[in-house]
Every structure is written in C-alpha cells, then in structure tokens.
Amino acid sequence: MATAGRGQWSGKAGFILAAAGSAIGLGNIWRFPYTAGENGGGAFVLVYLLFVLVIGIPVVLSELSIGRFTKLNPVGAFKKLAPGTNWKWLGGLGVLTGFGILAFYSVIAGWTLSYLWGAITGHIGGVTTAAESEAIFTTLISGSYMPVILTAIFMILTVVVVRGGVSEGIERATKILMPTLLVMLVIMAIRSITLPGGMEGVAYLFSPDFSKLSVGVVLAALGQAMFSLSLGMGAMITYGSYFPDSENLPQAGVIVALFDTGIAFLAGLIIFPALFSVGVDPNGGPGLVFVVLPSIFAQLPAGGLFAIAFYFLLAIAALTSTISLLEVVVAYFVDEKGWARQRAAITIGIACFLFALPSALSQGAVGWLTDFLGTGITFLDLQNIIWGNYSLSFGALMLCIFVGWKWGIPAALVSLEASGHKLPASAFFSAMVRFVCPVAVGIILIYIMWTQQYF
Ligand code: PHE
Numbered sequence: 001m002a003t004a005g006r007g008q009w010s011g012k013a014g015f016i017l018a019a020a021g022s023a024i025g026l027g028n029i030w031r032f033p034y035t036a037g038e039n040g041g042g043a044f045v046l047v048y049l050l051f052v053l054v055i056g057i058p059v060v061l062s063e064l065s066i067g068r069f070t071k072l073n074p075v076g077a078f079k080k081l082a083p084g085t086n087w088k089w090l091g092g093l094g095v096l097t098g099f100g101i102l103a104f105y106s107v108i109a110g111w112t113l114s115y116l117w118g119a120i121t122g123h124i125g126g127v128t129t130a131a132e133s134e135a136i137f138t139t140l141i142s143g144s145y146m147p148v149i150l151t152a153i154f155m156i157l158t159v160v161v162v163r164g165g166v167s168e169g170i171e172r173a174t175k176i177l178m179p180t181l182l183v184m185l186v187i188m189a190i191r192s193i194t195l196p197g198g199m200e201g202v203a204y205l206f207s208p209d210f211s212k213l214s215v216g217v218v219l220a221a222l223g224q225a226m227f228s229l230s231l232g233m234g235a236m237i238t239y240g241s242y243f244p245d246s247e248n249l250p251q252a253g254v255i256v257a258l259f260d261t262g263i264a265f266l267a268g269l270i271i272f273p274a275l276f277s278v279g280v281d282p283n284g285g286p287g288l289v290f291v292v293l294p295s296i297f298a299q300l301p302a303g304g305l306f307a308i309a310f311y312f313l314l315a316i317a318a319l320t321s322t323i324s325l326l327e328v329v330v331a332y333f334v335d336e337k338g339w340a341r342q343r344a345a346i347t348i349g350i351a352c353f354l355f356a357l358p359s360a361l362s363q364g365a366v367g368w369l370t371d372f373l374g375t376g377i378t379f380l381d382l383q384n385i386i387w388g389n390y391s392l393s394f395g396a397l398m399l400c401i402f403v404g405w406k407w408g409i410p411a412a413l414v415s416l417e418a419s420g421h422k423l424p425a426s427a428f429f430s431a432m433v434r435f436v437c438p439v440a441v442g443i444i445l446i447y448i449m450w451t452q453q454y455f
Contacts, residue, residue, distance in 0.1 A: 012247040016255055018320075019230075019239050021174035023260040024181075025321030026108050027228040029314060030289050031388075032264040033271040037282035039220050040212030041204040045268070047218055051225035052261050055440065058432040059231045059396050060253045061416060061423070062403040067240025068249060069415035073331035074234030077241070081407050090398050091332075094234035097395060098328040099348070100387035101233070103355040104380050105325065106158070109318040110150030110360070111290060114140050116311035119297075124311075125304030127294040130278045137290045142364030151360045152353055158322040159349035162330055163342050174320050181313040182263070188310070189269040192277075192296055201272030204282065205265075215447050216455070222444060223389030229260055232392030232399065235324045238331050248421035270296065286381065326352070359383055377455060385455045390445075397441040404434035 009015040036044050070077040074091035081087070118124040118136070127133045141147055192198055226232040236253075243249055271292050275282060278295045282288070297303040297310070326348060333344040362369035362379035369379040377385075403412050409430045416423050423429060448454065 008242050008244055011244065012252050015239070015243050015247070016252050016259075017174040017178060019236070019252070019256045020178060020259050021317070021320030022230045022235055022239060022324035023228065023256055023321075024178065024263050025317045026105060026112070026314075027224075027230075027321070028260065028264040029267040029317070030108055030286070031384075032224060032228060033268055034284065034286055034288040035220055035224050036205065036268060037272075037275075037284060037288055039217045040209060041272075041282065042206055042208035043210050043212045044217050044221050045205055046208045047213070047221040048224050049261070051222050052229065052257065054432055055222070055396065055437045056225045056229045056231065056261075057254060057257050058429055058437060059226070059399060060229055060236055060257050061250060061429060062399055062412060062433055063231060063234065063236035064240035064243065064249055064253050065412040065415040066403070066407070067237040068243045068245070068418065069411070070237075071241045072237075073241070073335045074237045074328065075332050076335045077234075077237055078402070082402075087402060087406065090395065090402065091234060091237075093391065094232070094237075094395055095329050095332045097233040097387050097391040098235065098325045099352055099355070100383060100391065101227075102158075102322055102325040102329075102352050104359040104383040104387075105318070106154045106322055106352070106356050107147060107151050107360045107380060108286070109154040109315065109322060110147060110152075111141060112311055112315045112318055113150050113153060114146065115290065115293075116308070116315055119304065119307035119311050122304060124294050125297050125307045128298050130280050130291065130295065133291045133294045134287075136294075137287050138364070141287070144361065144365045147360040147363065147365070148357065151356050154319075154322065155349050155353045155356070157319055158326050159345045161319070161323050162326045162349075163345040177313060177316045178320075180309075181317055182266075184306070184310055184313060185263065185266045185270065187306075188296055188300075189266050191300055192270045192273040195273055195277040195296075195299060197277040198273030200276040201274070202269065204276065205268045205272050214453075215444065215451060216453050219389055219393065219444055219448055222393050222441065223385075226392035226396050227388045228264055229257055230321070230324060232395030233328065234395075235328050238328045239324065241331075245418045247419055249419065250416050250423040251421065286384075375455070382455075393441055393445060397438055397445070400433050400437040400441075404430075404438065409433065 009018060066077050070080045072080060074094040075088050078087040078091040115124055127136065193202060230236060271289055274296045275292050280292055284291065297307040300306050329348050330341065330344040333339040334341055358369050359380040364370055372379040372382050375382060413423060413426060
C-alpha cells in the first residue's frame with residue numbers, strides 16, 4: 001500500500017473499475033427493475049434518469065472532490081474541512097447508513113448465492129413456468145435457516161476482502177469480472193427483447209405514463225438514483241480518497257455514473273420483456289428479478305451454463321458493492337478510532353450480520369417482521385426505504401449544501417482539477433450543487449413529511 005498506510009488505486013482505470021464495482025450491483029439488477037415495476041414503469045424511469053443527470057453526477061463529483069482533497073473517511077473529511085462544527089455528524093450519518101444498507105443488502109446478496117447453487121445443481125436452468133419459479137423463490141426466502149446462513153456466508157466474503165485492504169483486495173476482483181458481466185447482460189437483453197411479446201416490456205420501460213407520477217414515485221426515483229450510484233453516504237468520498245492526484249477525476253466520475261446507469265437500463269431491458277412474455281406482474285416487489293430471470297435462461301442455448309455464469313457474476317457484482325459499504329464503516333474506525341483494519345472489518349462484519357437477522361427472517365419466517373409493526377411492509381423493505389431512499393437522499397441534500405455553501409465550489413474545483421484536467425461545464429456543476437439539488441431534494445422530503453406518504 002502506498003502513502004503512509006492508506007491504499008491508493010493503481011491508476012485511473014483501477015479507480016473506475018473499483019468505483020463502478022461499488023456502483024454496479026444489486027441496485028441495478030435487483031432494485032432498479034422491481035422499483036420501476038412498483039412505480040408504474042416509464043414515468044419512474046424518466047424521472048430516475050433526470051435525477052442521475054442533474055443530481056447524481058454533481059453529487060458524484062462533489063463526493064469525489066471531498067475524498068481526494070482530504071484523503072479521509074467521511075467523518076474525518078468533514079472534521080478536516082469544517083473543524084469544530086456539526087458537519088462531522090453528516091459523515092457519521094453516512095457511516096451509519098453504510099451499516100444499515102449493508103445489513104439488508106447482504107440478505108439479498110445471500111439469495112443470489114442460493115440461485116448460484118440452484119444453477120449449479122440444475123434446479124434453476126430447467127424452470128419453465130412462472131408459477132414454478134415463484135414457488136422456488138418463496139421456499140428459499142421464507143425459511144428460517146437458509147436465508148440466515150447465506151447472509152452469514154456473504155458477510156464473511158465481504159469481511160475477507162475488506163480485511164485485505166484496498167488495492168490488493170478490491171481492485172483485483174473487479175478487473176475481469178465487470179466487463180464479463182456487461183457482455184452477458186447484453187446477450188440476455190437481446191434474448192429477452194426478441195421473446196414473443198418482448199417489445200411490450202420495452203414500451204413499458206420507455207413510454208412514460210405521467211398519470212402514474214406521485215411524490216412517492218419521485219422519491220423512489222431519487223432514492224434509486226442515489227442508491228445505484230452509491231451516493232449520499234460517503235462511499236464516493238472514501239473511494240475518492242484513494243484516487244491519485246495525477247489522474248483525471250471528473251472524467252472518471254462521469255464514466256462511472258454513465259456506466260452504472262447503462263447497466264440499470266440493460267437490466268430493465270432484460271427483466272421487462274421477459275416479464276411480459278411469461279405473464280408475471282411488474283408490481284411483484286423484491287422477488288421480481290429472482291422470479292423472472294430463470295425463464296430467460298430456459299430460452300437460451302446452454303441456458304444452464306449461462307445461468308451459472310450469470311449468478312456467479314451477480315454475486316461478484318453484489319460483493320464489490322458490499323465491500324464498498326463495509327469499507328466506509330471500516331475506514332471510519334481505522335482513521336478516526338485508530339483500530340487495526342483486521343479488527344475493524346471483523347467486528348463490524350459480526351455486528352452487521354446481527355443487524356441483518358431481522359431482515360433475513362422478515363420474508364415469511366417470522367410474522368411480526370413480515371408485516372413490521374403494522375406498516376404493511378416487511379422489515380427488509382422498511383430498511384431499504386429508510387436507508388436507501390430517505391437517508392441517502394437526505395445525505396445528498398446536506399452534501400450539496402456543504403459543498404455549495406460551506407466548503408465552496410472553487411475549493412471543490414481545485415480538488416477535482418488537481419491533475420490539470422478541467423471540469424467541463426463547471427458553471428452547470430455549480431448551479432446544480434448550490435441551487436437545483438438542494439431545492440429539488442428539499443422540496444421532495446418536505447412534501448413527503450407534509451403529506452405523510454412515507455412509503
Ligand atoms: N450502488 C450499490 C448498488 O447499486 C449499492 C450501494 C449503495 C453501495 C450505497 C454503496 C453505497 O448495488
């Protein structure tokens with residue numbers, strides 16, 4: 001590891017792969033399609049895309065600029081830039097949010113492991129009807145043991161990589177696997193679109209029906225944009241802190257954001273055509289992807305092998321995201337509390353696994369977790385909404401206020417342009433960070449509290 005015990009990416013390509021590894025994960029392939037399905041399709045997708053462009057990219061750049069300048073975890077970064085103020089709590093919220101997301105994300109990641117196993121044993125490749133597929137899914141997630149064991153396995157994998165440190169662990173895993181995933185997704189999208197009735201799914205995704213828009217849909221789109229880009233909790237501050245001063249950071253940030261969004265759209269182009277082709281309801285909730293995908297494998301030549309490769313890569317994509325979630329929390333304990341990396345990774349991994357238990361058991365195994373405190377949604381869904389939508393959106397809002405009004409755009413630009421590469425359209429960046437993002441996100445959050453449409 002370079003520079004005084006802190007890791008550094010081996011270069012721009014290393015950073016892009018690692019940051020894309022963080023951004024690309026279950027958020028794109030699991031969360032995006034089912035959230036789009038729950039929120040009526042096209043209109044949600046359009047608002048999501050708008051948020052990626054006008055809020056997502058400016059926030060990516062803001063977080064990266066803080067990270068590269070301070071070379072610290074989120075809490076340390078705010079302490080350094082605004083000493084003696086309460087801004088450090090924003091970093092603290094980010095660390096907490098990373099913990100909160102990891103605790104339910106690892107449950108879903110555990111499901112992917114089970115599907116990988118199912119593909120290896122031939123259970124998944126041979127599924128042809130939606131009912132059969134749904135039965136397999138329900139049996140898997142509603143058990144009392146399997147979801148817990150799978151969550152534990154996934155958490156252990158994450159801890160093992162994070163323990164190893166930045167350049168050795170994270171980079172190596174992403175270099176070959178991300179591009180392979182991309183190629184497989186393209187093949188699957190082509191197969192899915194050309195299924196009988198497939199074009200209906202494309203239309204569902206891309207022809208917006210604005211009567212479906214509501215404040216809930218808009219928040220879901222905002223939360224999804226932040227979640228998918230790993231924003232609003234300091235993951236990009238942390239990853240930016242390992243970015244060498246000699247490389248073009250703005251360009252790398254924009255590439256990561258566009259790459260991530262492209263993958264989400266590809267996932268949509270896989271799920272929705274297949275869904276219309278086999279007659280599954282788009283509003284199927286978190287199980288949507290798991291139920292729909294097997295029907296595509298059955299339609300591909302060597303589908304069984306393809307399924308194995310796909311679930312393997314999906315698990316890896318999830319792993320490169322859980323690594324970044326754990327890394328934020330670990331970096332905090334290492335930088336601020338002086339813990340050894342090993343100890344931090346293991347302790348936090350265990351604590352997070354314990355907090356993941358109620359989510360793992362909320363899919364039917366334990367009644368009061370399944371309809372949590374009369375909310376009508378599962379404990380897992382609630383965590384997803386609290387951390388994934390509210391906390392990340394609030395985090396992004398405060399971050400924009402910090403960069404736009406406290407630290408200042410000129411300082412952010414100095415950091416972003418440290419390598420001498422200019423940020424194109426810096427006036428646009430400034431306008432978004434100072435005005436558009438805070439006002440837009442602020443209005444959404446206030447409106448939700450006012451109308452009490454929390455989920
Ligand atoms: N962006 C990741 C995904 O889409 C999830 C994530 C969110 C990772 C926030 C880090 C921080 O799967």
